[in-house]
Amino acid sequence: MTDTNEDEATRQELLKTMISEEIGRAMQASIPHLAQEVESHVLEVVESMMASKMDELKGMINVMQEKKGTRKCTYKEFMACNPLPFKGEIDPIACQRWIASTEAVFIRSHCEKEDQVMFATGLLQLRAKDWWDVYSKELGEEKVQVLTWQEFKEPFLKYHCPQSAIDKIQEDFLHLRQKDETIDEITNVFLDKLKFCKDIAGTERMKINRYYGMLKAEYREFIIPAKCETLNELIDLARDREIEIRRQAERGEKRVSENVSSSIPSKKPKFQDQSKKDKAKGSIPKCKTCGKLHTGECLKGKKGCYNCGQEGHPYYRCPNPSRTCYNCFQPGHIKAECPKLQQKTDKEARKEEAPRAKGRMFQITTEEAKDHPNVVSGVKEESSSQVKQQGDQDRGKSHV
Structure with a gap:
């Protein structure tokens, strides 16, 4: 175990x-x-x-x-963006320009929506400030504190952009024509008015046609609006044409149309001057046969002397020449002996004669001359006999 x-x-x-x-x-x-x-x-x-x-x-x-x-944006930061003030002009163009400028400042300064009305109303001056004071009292303090920018713009535009002013802008837009303005100047005016004319020029093609019809003839001759798809393309072509016109002016060149137009009016004064000359020569009409001014039967085409009508000698060798005045067309004298011209010459001579100044003579006695302080005596003292003789000759009078 x-x-x-x-x-x-x-x-x-x-x-x-x-x-x-x-x-x-x-x-x-x-x-x-x-x-x-x-x-x-x-x-x-x-x-x-x-x-x-x-x-x-x-x-x-x-x-x-x-x-x-x-x-949160502060008012100081808002004003640091340099917003435009508004003084209350009843002008739709100026009003819309202020609205657009203020909204751009809102974006740059990151202005809160609840502060936009408060900051923008700080830019109102003069009549615009008066309008805002009245309108804000009608709204009340509580409503003003929660007023949005869109709610502010509606009554603002209604007051400062009435329909009558817009109708006037549209009428001016229809009749707008370039005169002495440059392309940039007339384009700015065109674009400002175009903002209120959408019914008149709403499409791009309507804008192109309206702008083309506004230009001067020297621009329209070299521009085809049908080839332009946008308004900016047409404006660029007009600027190019303006540069070419300036170069031509610097080179001293002139267009053919200007030369033709400048020569046409020069004929008008000549026609007027000729009519004045015809009226000055009298009421005798021109002869339909020879085209000259004369009375009696026209002897053009007939043989013989133009003065007496007899054959055998020309009119400049006529033994009995008829003396006719070319001024009054009366027989018996020539133009140099015309009594009407002599009357005119006499009248003109009398008008040209200036009135001659008349001399004046004052006489005073010797005693008055001695007592008067302004009289200077020019008699030299010699002998008492000579003085006495001179006094007798003057008969006690002295000429001053």
């Missing part, structure tokens, strides 16, 4: 030894695999932690950016 127990104990010890060795060998074989599993698990945990931290950081950055972007 004792030997049996010892053998059993020995077998158990051997079994335990074998089991521990097997376990040791199994653990040694599984250590690399376990290490890989642990490493992979650790990496997963680290990656998840890093991803969560990155998400947290991104969220913090977004919050900071949102806070920075949503920072």
